Amino acid sequence: MKPYYQSTRKNADPISAKEAVLQGISPDGGLFVWPGLGQEKLNLNKLIQLDYKGIAKEVFTALLSGYTSEELDDCIENAYTGSFESDEITPVKDVDGIYILELFRGPTSAFKDVALTILPWFLSKALNDTGKKALILTATSGDTGKAAMSGFEDVDNTGICVFYPHNKVSAVQYKQMATQSGGNVKVFAVEGNFDDAQSMVKKLFLDEDLKEKLARDDIVLSSANSINIGRLIPQIVYYFDAYRQLVNKGVIQTGEKVSFSVPTGNFGDVLAGYYAMQLGLPVEKFYVASNANNVLTEFLACGTYNRNRPFIQTISPSMDILISSNLERLLYYASNKDTEKVAGW
């Protein structure tokens, strides 16, 4: 079955992945999901024979409807040739019997590089079909901003605006963003915390006046946050690739289950793992690791999501998040795709 995408909040208007990449977020405020996820599995035995790019091609072919095979090859080559420290892209290292997936070997040293090196290419292919230009709006708690600006720097027909919470990103992150080159990048400090910045960006996406104004210049709004499926789907790849490396190292047998512990903020990374599991990756458990802003720990332990709590500034600002956007996608699947329920929540 060809994957199609719908809002988590309404059972209507199926669109291709390509269209969903362009739109970023559904007009009703929901996130794009594929209702059929999990009905078909990827061939694990085949995947573990491939390299990173090969696995990427399999995952993208299964999920990214609307793109031709050549377009996907092009995106993968542009993103993952020469931009990371080595062709391994995301090496797994043995640290005293604990296996660490090193996601920080990309151009800006943020794990977000894995997805943000390829999203601009997905978007630029989608734009080619429409003759339009895209303005990317992105909220960042620190890492996304630099990785996104770096990924979009001077990519044709795109521009990017990044919003970060004033005085709430690290000194290095501030300098990384403030010194970004490119004629199509802009960065703004916002009074408030990350959640304020993200809420504001979400509001801009739903602003009909702004949309109309931009439409006159053939500009569409899109997002580089992990609410965009073009950000989420590339992250599925490294779960399979990590598994392949463990098999190759002789740590596990093919088919054996593994667990992942995932530092979590906006719930994109760990959700990509959940998607990988739905696509057939043998997983025992995902550990959703929080810092002092442990709204997700509480939710998963007690079933209550209480964002009305003090926002604690920590040394891991990328996890200082109280409104964990991608959780909505998990709720969609966990509620057996009950869009009414999700919209209500």
Ligand SMILES: *Cc1c(COP(=O)(O)O)cnc(C)c1O
């Ligand atoms: C973004 C980020 C996180 C949070 O990842 P999510 O996908 O938003 O859950 C955790 N750690 C670091 C270093 C990050 O950059």
